[in-house]
Amino acid sequence: MDGSYHSHDIDEELSACCLDCEPGLALVKRHLLAFHERIARTPDDEAERLDFDQIRTLYAELDDVVRLNAPSERFVAWLLDDPEVRAILPDLRVAYSMYFERHEHDFADHLLSTNHPWDELERFTFYRNYVALTDAECALAGLRSGDRVAMIGCGPLPLTNILLASRHGLSTVGLERDPTLAGLAQRVVGALDVSDGVRIIEGDHLSIPGLGDFELVMVAAQAKPRRAVLEYLGRTLPKGSHISLRLYEKGLRRILADEETAPLPEGLTVVGSIDPGEAVNNTVLLLEVEPGRAGDPRPPAKP
Numbered sequence: 001m002d003g004s005y006h007s008h009d010i011d012e013e014l015s016a017c018c019l020d021c022e023p024g025l026a027l028v029k030r031h032l033l034a035f036h037e038r039i040a041r042t043p044d045d046e047a048e049r050l051d052f053d054q055i056r057t058l059y060a061e062l063d064d065v066v067r068l069n070a071p072s073e074r075f076v077a078w079l080l081d082d083p084e085v086r087a088i089l090p091d092l093r094v095a096y097s098m099y100f101e102r103h104e105h106d107f108a109d110h111l112l113s114t115n116h117p118w119d120e121l122e123r124f125t126f127y128r129n130y131v132a133l134t135d136a137e138c139a140l141a142g143l144r145s146g147d148r149v150a151m152i153g154c155g156p157l158p159l160t161n162i163l164l165a166s167r168h169g170l171s172t173v174g175l176e177r178d179p180t181l182a183g184l185a186q187r188v189v190g191a192l193d194v195s196d197g198v199r200i201i202e203g204d205h206l207s208i209p210g211l212g213d214f215e216l217v218m219v220a221a222q223a224k225p226r227r228a229v230l231e232y233l234g235r236t237l238p239k240g241s242h243i244s245l246r247l248y249e250k251g252l253r254r255i256l257a258d259e260e261t262a263p264l265p266e267g268l269t270v271v272g273s274i275d276p277g278e279a280v281n282n283t284v285l286l287l288e289v290e291p292g293r294a295g296d297p298r299p300p301a302k303p
Helices: 022-040 044-049 052-066 073-081 083-112 117-121 127-141 159-168 179-191 226-236 251-256
Strands: 148-152 171-176 198-202 216-219 242-247 268-274 283-289
Touching (some): 022 052, 022 083, 052 083, 073 083, 073 251, 083 179, 083 251, 127 159, 127 216, 127 242, 127 283, 148 159, 159 171, 159 179, 159 198, 171 179, 179 198, 216 226, 226 242, 226 283
Parallel strands (some): 148 171, 148 216, 216 242
Antiparallel strands (some): 242 283
16 A cells, blocks of 8 residues: 555645535545545455555545535535435445544554653644544533543543543543443553543443433544434433533535434433534534433333
């Protein structure tokens, strides 16, 4: 695998484009179809042998598309409604999820192999983006030192939990249902010496009692099944409880949104939102369990 996978420069190609025209649509569509064709002909066993620099090169074309600045709403709608693009969206979303997990997994392994894990963590590609994201979420939810936060879907590199504990003095729990990833996350927390503020639990939203005792329950952008998670939280958390929901909704980042959440499940209402900045993929909704709902820990009745 060589640099030929990133021979394009989509920003330069679109430098004179308003991202509200048919020629621009054709160009972006061409890049998405080319990326899809390339991953389709890369066997799984070959992809497994790639190191992360090679993986990043392979996925650069998709990453460049979703990060294009300020496309019009009409342009995004055109693209997502195009039959050829719509046909490949499920594959693009699965591929990006795998890419994201591989990135975090490889970097977590790297952290565990170094004598200076904090220095290395600050070199992580998305470190500054996560700083901006978690700072924004703390401000949006009004969190204070000593508050408790649960993160559903922390992954193998629980950077959100780590930053909430180290930068904001919060007591956090990270939930990860994959036992291998949960074990890796636990070792990362130990290597960074943040165990006092971060606890990793192998499991999902059903695995920890007392979620209503947390000042904030966070739902990761990669958490699945998202709607089922939100339905459970809306049904079981006490009234007035707050949930932070990360979304892919800015511009072409909607390509990555593999599960719709609108309309929200019964019992949840939006009480705030924030965009942590153009470099950050996610926007954040602050949800509240609607007043008058007492919370019911029972599972829903079977039909």
